[in-house]
Amino acid sequence: MTLRIPARVETQRLVLRTWQSDDRAAFAMINADPAVTEHVARLPLSREQSDAFVDRIEASWLHRGYGLYAVESRMSGELVGFCGLSHHRALPDEVEVGWRLARAAWGRGLATEAALVCRDLAFDRMGLDRLISVTIEANVRSSRVMEKLGMSRWRTMPFEVWTLSIWAMTAADRPA
Ligand SMILES: CC(C)(COP(=O)(O)OP(=O)(O)OC[C@H]1O[C@@H](n2cnc3c(N)ncnc32)[C@H](O)[C@@H]1OP(=O)(O)O)[C@@H](O)C(=O)NCCC(=O)NCCS
Numbered sequence: 184m185t186l187r188i189p190a191r192v193e194t195q196r197l198v199l200r201t202w203q204s205d206d207r208a209a210f211a212m213i214n215a216d217p218a219v220t221e222h223v224a225r226l227p228l229s230r231e232q233s234d235a236f237v238d239r240i241e242a243s244w245l246h247r248g249y250g251l252y253a254v255e256s257r258m259s260g261e262l263v264g265f266c267g268l269s270h271h272r273a274l275p276d277e278v279e280v281g282w283r284l285a286r287a288a289w290g291r292g293l294a295t296e297a298a299l300v301c302r303d304l305a306f307d308r309m310g311l312d313r314l315i316s317v318t319i320e321a322n323v324r325s326s327r328v329m330e331k332l333g334m335s336r337w338r339t340m341p342f343e344v345w346t347l348s349i350w351a352m353t354a355a356d357r358p359a
Contacts, residue, residue, distance in 0.1 A: 187248035188268070188304045194296050199252035199266060201244055206253050207234055209262040213285045222322040223283065225344065243269060249309065251281065254297050256288075263288040266297035268305055273342040274349065277315045278305060282328065294328050302332050306354040315351045326350070333357045 191200040213219055214228035214236070228236065243250035251267035264284035271279045280301050282294045305314045316334060318325045329350040337351035 185248055186244070188308050192252070192300050192304075193257070194300055196257055197263070197293060197297055198255040198257055199297055199300060200255065201250075202237060202241055202253045206262050207237055210237060210253075210265075213262075213264055213283065216286055218286050219283060222319055222325070240265070240269075249304075252297070252301070254282075254284070254293075263293065266294065267301050268309075271315075271317045271347075273317065273340055273347055274315065277313065277351075278309070278311055279315050279317055280305065280332070281316065282325070289324065294324075295331050298328055298332055302352075302357070306357070311354075313351055313353055315349055318348050318350070319345050320348050331358075 191198065193199075211228070211230045211233040214233040215230075217227050220227045240251045249268045251265040251269055253262055254264050254266050255261065256263050262285075264282065266282040267280070268278050269281055270277065271281075280298055282298055284294055302314060305311045314334075315337065316325075316329045316332075318329070320326070326348070332352065333356040334350040334352040335356070337349045340347045340349060
């Protein structure tokens with residue numbers, strides 16, 4: 184397998200890395216929290232659904248050479264969530280930067296810290312022309328992270344039970 188982005192990256196407060204078997208229990212706890220899944224799934228995920236999600240993430244790393252990183256706190260060593268590059272089912276030809284953090288980790292700029300690294304890998308390592316991120320209007324925290332990356336609202340799109348808000352940027356849109 185050839186990775187198109189590194190298997191491990193460190194930021195000031197975080198380690199972004201490929202997944203380990205002991206991440207699954209911690210990730211299932213995050214996905215079982217209704218506050219975390221409010222804007223991303225109709226229901227909190229069961230352990231089986233959470234594990235199936237990790238299976239899909241690992242398949243992406245294997246087949247595409249990129250994917251969603253497990254995000255770990257450098258201070259505690261605990262899994263705080265994911266951030267990385269994937270493909271949304273609504274727009275499978277686009278590369279999406281996405282994130283999901285444990286409730287206890289919100290509000291400290293950690294999602295932005297992780298997403299900035301992923302944004303730069305998308306442009307500088309993968310050479311993408313465009314990077315998107317998908318949310319819904321009600322998800323103001325996530326929309327704010329998109330703004331801080333340099334993204335703008337691109338289009339809306341009905342999909343399943345949602346009206347998706349699609350944000351996008353090019354490398355030139357990166358704030359100085
Ligand atoms: C979205 C999420 C990753 C944000 O994580 P985070 O670490 O709190 O994000 P950051 O601290 O980097 O940035 C959040 C921004 O939203 C702002 N914000 C927080 N609550 C807000 C609110 N109620 N209204 C408006 N802005 C708000 C913060 O002030 C911050 O912006 P600032 O840096 O300009 O002050 C986190 O809330 C999460 O995991 N949510 C559940 C999963 C999810 O929704 N994933 C995204 C799907 S598209």
